[in-house]
Amino acid sequence: MSNDHRTHGKIDCEEVIAHLFSYLDDETDAERRSYIERHLEECRACYSRAAFEKALRAKVRQLGDKEAPAALRRRVKALLDRF
Numbered sequence: 705m706s707n708d709h710r711t712h713g714k715i716d717c718e719e720v721i722a723h724l725f726s727y728l729d730d731e732t733d734a735e736r737r738s739y740i741e742r743h744l745e746e747c748r749a750c751y752s753r754a755a756f757e758k759a760l761r762a763k764v765r766q767l768g769d770k771e772a773p774a775a776l777r778r779r780v781k782a783l784l785d786r787f
């Protein structure tokens with residue numbers, strides 16, 4: 705057997721998910737970033753999770769330019785009108 709038993713660089717799914725948002729926000733340090741990227745290459749579950757979050761964020765950002773602020777303003781105004 706020539707299995708690679710190094711444990712450094714191996715992080716599990718929970719940790720990847722925990723840091724997924726800062727990873728997508730580009731707020732992780734280079735070391736963790738490369739760990740996560742390596743994990744995403746090996747782990748289909750986390751890869752599709754990351755792809756999903758990425759697509760979702762792109763969508764939200766798109767909507768954020770127009771619909772979201774208007775809806776939010778309406779909701780805040782409705783709240784303020786009650787006082």
Ligand SMILES: [Zn+2]
Binds near residue numbers: 717743751
């Ligand atoms: Zn995983």
